[in-house]
Amino acid sequence: MELDKAIQSRKSVKKFSKKKPDWRKIIEAIDMARYSPMAGNLFSLKFILVSDKEKIQQLSKTSEQEFVADAQFVVVVCSNPSRTLNAYEERGDNYLKQQTGAGIQTFLLKLEEFGLATCWIGHFTDDKVKNILKIPKEINVEAFFPIGYESGIAKTKQKRKIELDRILYFEEYGKSRMVKV
Numbered sequence: 001m002e003l004d005k006a007i008q009s010r011k012s013v014k015k016f017s018k019k020k021p022d023w024r025k026i027i028e029a030i031d032m033a034r035y036s037p038m039a040g041n042l043f044s045l046k047f048i049l050v051s052d053k054e055k056i057q058q059l060s061k062t063s064e065q066e067f068v069a070d071a072q073f074v075v076v077v078c079s080n081p082s083r084t085l086n087a088y089e090e091r092g093d094n095y096l097k098q099q100t101g102a103g104i105q106t107f108l109l110k111l112e113e114f115g116l117a118t119c120w121i122g123h124f125t126d127d128k129v130k131n132i133l134k135i136p137k138e139i140n141v142e143a144f145f146p147i148g149y150e151s152g153i154a155k156t157k158q159k160r161k162i163e164l165d166r167i168l169y170f171e172e173y174g175k176s177r178m179v180k181v
Contacts, residue, residue, distance in 0.1 A: 013117035016148030029110035039095035071146030
């Protein structure tokens with residue numbers, strides 16, 4: 001799949017079919033996240049691939065998102081902030097957020113290329129997720145992603161995206177016209 005098509009077709013899916021994806025494709029998508037930019041090349045992200053139906057059910061409850069329980073797999077993305085914070089002190093928090101977003105987006109685009117569906121889950125109780133998956137307290141749970149194939153019954157509609165001229169400024173905030181060069 002070409003990159004523009006993957007970016008434009010990626011969407012959040014909340015209805016999954018019963019067809020089980022090949023777990024190797026999910027691992028390949030995780031592998032691609034390793035190529036995301038990381039401050040000082042200090043890779044902070046960790047991924048947990050969950051296939052146990054009971055654990056997936058528990059993750060569904062802690063997120064208050066019932067559809068998560070219908071997924072065949074869930075990937076939980078965590079970050080270990082220690083090295084980045086030690087290297088960059090107060091800027092480290094910003095770098096951690098940036099590199100987490102970059103790593104997750106790379107992962108999502110690779111899933112899209114494989115025809116796999118997911119939804120970014122950011123609402124959950126951190127302590128419950130850590131307890132379910134035995135995640136150490138010093139590790140951040142960033143998000144999780146139920147993964148499957150989109151149900152053919154109820155295809156998710158692509159949301160209209162905001163117009164470019166509403167998000168692009170030139171030279172300074174609020175300036176909507178480019179100066180001729």
